[in-house]
Structure formats: C-alpha cells, structure tokens
Amino acid sequence: MDNDNPRLDTYYAELRQHHLGPLWNSIGRLMTHEPRPRAEAHLWRWSDVRRYVMESGTLVVPDRGGERRVIFFANPGFQELEPWGWGAMTNTLYAGVQLLLPGEKAPSHRHNQNAIRFVLEGRGAYTIVEGERIDMEPGDFLITPAGLWHDHVHAGTEPMLWFDCLDIPLLYQLGVMFFENYPDYNQPITKPSGYTEKRYQTSGLRPIQDRRTVYAPQAVFKWRSTQDALRRLAELEPDPYDGYGVEYVNPATGEAAGITIGAAMQLLPSGHHTQAHRHVHSTIYHVFRGSGYSVINGVRFAWHAGDTFVVPNWAWHEHHNTGAEDAYLFSTHDAPVMERLGLEREESYPDGYQPVTGEYPG
Ligand code: GTQ
Numbered sequence: 001m002d003n004d005n006p007r008l009d010t011y012y013a014e015l016r017q018h019h020l021g022p023l024w025n026s027i028g029r030l031m032t033h034e035p036r037p038r039a040e041a042h043l044w045r046w047s048d049v050r051r052y053v054m055e056s057g058t059l060v061v062p063d064r065g066g067e068r069r070v071i072f073f074a075n076p077g078f079q080e081l082e083p084w085g086w087g088a089m090t091n092t093l094y095a096g097v098q099l100l101l102p103g104e105k106a107p108s109h110r111h112n113q114n115a116i117r118f119v120l121e122g123r124g125a126y127t128i129v130e131g132e133r134i135d136m137e138p139g140d141f142l143i144t145p146a147g148l149w150h151d152h153v154h155a156g157t158e159p160m161l162w163f164d165c166l167d168i169p170l171l172y173q174l175g176v177m178f179f180e181n182y183p184d185y186n187q188p189i190t191k192p193s194g195y196t197e198k199r200y201q202t203s204g205l206r207p208i209q210d211r212r213t214v215y216a217p218q219a220v221f222k223w224r225s226t227q228d229a230l231r232r233l234a235e236l237e238p239d240p241y242d243g244y245g246v247e248y249v250n251p252a253t254g255e256a257a258g259i260t261i262g263a264a265m266q267l268l269p270s271g272h273h274t275q276a277h278r279h280v281h282s283t284i285y286h287v288f289r290g291s292g293y294s295v296i297n298g299v300r301f302a303w304h305a306g307d308t309f310v311v312p313n314w315a316w317h318e319h320h321n322t323g324a325e326d327a328y329l330f331s332t333h334d335a336p337v338m339e340r341l342g343l344e345r346e347e348s349y350p351d352g353y354q355p356v357t358g359e360y361p362g
Contacts, residue, residue, distance in 0.1 A: 037077070037091050037314070038077040039310060040312060042075060043308070044307065044308045046304065049306070050306065053161065054159070056099060057069070057101050062107070062152075068106050070097065070098045072095065086168075088172075089284050090310060091312075092167060092169055092282065092337055093166070094166045095165045095308070097161055097162070099159060100152055102124070106152040110180050112178045113171050114258050115143070116258040117136075117165075118140070118162060118163040118286065120163055121138060121160065125154040126152070127150055127153075128152075128189055129148050130150070132189070136162060138223065139223025140220055140221065141221040141257075141265075142219060143248075149182050151182070163308075167337075199217065216251075216257045218251050218257065230246060230266075233245075243267060246264060247264045248264070263331065266329040266330075267326055267328055268327040268328075270324055270325060272327075273318065274318050274320075276317060277349060279345065280313055282310070285303075285311065287304065287309075288329065289328040290305060290326060291321075291323040291327065292319065294309065294319045295353075295356055296309075296316070297317075299360050300356045300359050300360065302359075
C-alpha cells in the first residue's frame with residue numbers, strides 16, 4: 001500500500017513504542033507464498049562430529065544438572081538467535097550424538113518432549129524407560145515417549161555412541177515445556193528382561209492389554225529385524241522417491257512410534273537413484289552405511305557412513321547410492337506433526353531429477 005502521507009513515519013515509530021504493528025508492511029514476511037523455513041540444507045561430516053563427541057568424553061562427565069553428554073547439531077539457519085541457536089536442526093526437531101563411557105550412568109529424568117534414539121557404535125549400554133531395561137546395539141531404534149522416566153547405564157567396555165532426536169524446537173516455540181528429575185539418580189528396573197521382544201516379536205500380533213495403550217508399547221526395534229524387512233522389500237518394486245524404506249511405527253495403532261517424530265530406514269542398493277520430490281515436512285538423515293550423494297534444492301551433498309544432513313521443509317531432494325555396497329539411510333522427520341495439523345503436501349519434481357547447480361561445501 002503506497003501512502004506518502006507525511007504522518008506515516010512518526011505513526012510507525014509510535015506504533016513500535018506501543019508494541020503495535022501495521023499488517024500491510026509485514027504480511028509478505030508473515031505469510032510467505034511457500035514455506036521459508038529457518039533451517040538450511042547442511043551436512044555434518046562424521047569425522048568432525050565423532051572427533052568432538054569423543055573429546056567431550058575427556059572434558060565432562062554426565063551428572064545431575066548437565067544430565068547428558070551430547071553434542072547437538074546447530075543448524076546455521078538458527079545461529080543468530082542465541083548462542084548455538086535453540087537446539088534446532090529443523091524448525092521442529094533437535095538432533096545430537098550422545099556419548100556414554102564404560103561404567104558411566106546418566107541420571108533419570110522425564111520431560112514432555114518425545115525422544116527417539118538410533119544406536120551408532122558400541123555395546124553393553126542400556127537405557128531404562130519406565131522400569132524397562134532396553135539393551136542398545138548398533139542399528140537399533142529406540143523410543144522414549146514423552147512423560148516417561150528414562151536414564152542410561154553403561155555396563156560394557158567400549159564407548160557407546162547413539163543418535164538422539166527430540167521435538168525440542170517444537171515445544172520451545174509452543175512454550176509448553178516441562179522437565180522433572182527422578183528422586184534418585186537412577187530408577188529401578190521393574191519389568192522382566194527382554195520385555196519388548198517378549199511382547200512384540202511377531203508383527204501383526206498385539207498383546208491384548210495394549211488395545212488402548214496411550215504410548216507406543218514397543219520400546220526397541222532391533223537392527224536385524226529392520227534389515228531383514230528391507231531385504232525382503234528389496235525383492236519387490238522400489239518407491240520412486242524413497243527406494244526401499246520402512247517406518248518405525250507403534251504396532252498398536254500404526255502411527256509413528258516417536259509420536260511427533262517420524263522415523264524411517266531406507267535401503268538404496270548400489271547404483272540406485274531416487275527421483276526428486278519435496279514435501280512440507282522436514283527430514284534429518286543419518287547415513288548408517290554406504291556412500292553416495294543427495295541433491296537438495298540443486299546442491300549436491302556427497303555423503304559417507306556417519307554423516308548427518310538435513311532436508312528443510314519444502315526442499316527438493318533425491319538420493320543416489322554411488323558406492324559398491326548397499327546404502328542405509330536412517331531418517332527422522334516431522335510428518336506426524338504436519339499431518340495432524342493438516343499441513344502436509346507433497347510434489348514430485350517435473351523431470352524426475354534436478355539439474356545440479358552447486359556442490360557442498362561450495
Ligand atoms: O538421553 O534423555 O539428546 O533428555 C537431549 C535431551 C538426550 C536423553 C538428548 C535428553 C536426552
């Protein structure tokens with residue numbers, strides 16, 4: 001709205017003083033034509049991340065107060081907001097790598113953020129979630145639903161590293177966080193050993209008591225069963241955009257096991273190149289095995305096992321396994337939030353593949 005009324009300059013200044021704003025000057029920024037997330041496409045090399053995570057093991061010890069020894073990914077798009085952003089990898093999701101050394105314990109707490117974990121390295125550590133001991137092995141996917149007590153104990157002999165994803169930025173922006181310490185440092189184990197496996201070993205069969213369960217009752221998805229499922233799937237036709245992929249779901253409801261956090265494992269056989277698409281939800285990828293590249297909004301991000309990269313909301317993306325081995329891409333995403341709010345949309349790229357206009361890093 002053009003208006004050269006000389007009163008406007010002082011009028012705007014007065015509005016600002018009174019904490020008021022003129023919509024006509026702000027609508028283009030407040031209501032963009034398409035998603036313009038703060039999160040940027042970015043890739044973190046495992047050699048850097050692992051080096052700093054391992055060094056943290058010589059610098060700090062998990063205790064009450066600091067709670068967890070985690071190095072989190074600080075998306076550069078959020079950096080100006082506060083030192084280290086606000087723990088945002090995407091507009092809704094936080095991710096980090098946690099280190100627990102032999103003999104260490106991380107204290108028990110609970111919060112209304114949901115958490116999922118994906119085990120990267122090591123053996124012998126377990127997490128206790130609401131009295132259930134869950135052993136962690138590489139490739140395992142674990143959930144810690146909001147509101148449940150959880151703590152971590154390392155009874156093994158080698159460093160234990162796992163990938164965490166929580167909906168911290170979502171709750172931060174909603175302004176609804178709660179956090180509580182368990183009265184003791186650790187909670188007792190009250191459930192029988194192998195509880196989840198005893199109850200959920202066969203897909204399609206649900207223990208009768210779980211009919212009205214409030215949170216996902218399957219606490220762990222073992223790597224062997226994920227890999228077996230993908231190998232069987234790979235005998236069939238791939239999905240054009242995701243290759244062969246499985247989602248970790250709550251077997252009692254079919255909804256995302258992580259509640260607000262969706263998670264998947266994709267298998268891309270050697271040479272497999274998925275077609276490009278984009279969707280409203282944002283995705284964090286962790287390369288579990290293999291090497292290749294992804295093209296995100298025209299920029300080629302080469303990746304190797306251990307690298308982590310982010311596909312922001314509404315960004316075109318496609319993946320190509322250029323290695324000789326199968327590539328396994330673990331990912332977490334906020335589609336459950338977008339779907340519940342009626343915000344999800346998806347588009348396929350007109351010609352299937354994007355022209356590559358840049359390389360990461362530049
Ligand atoms: O292991 O409970 O990366 O509470 C961030 C917050 C991990 C955990 C994180 C947490 C945890």
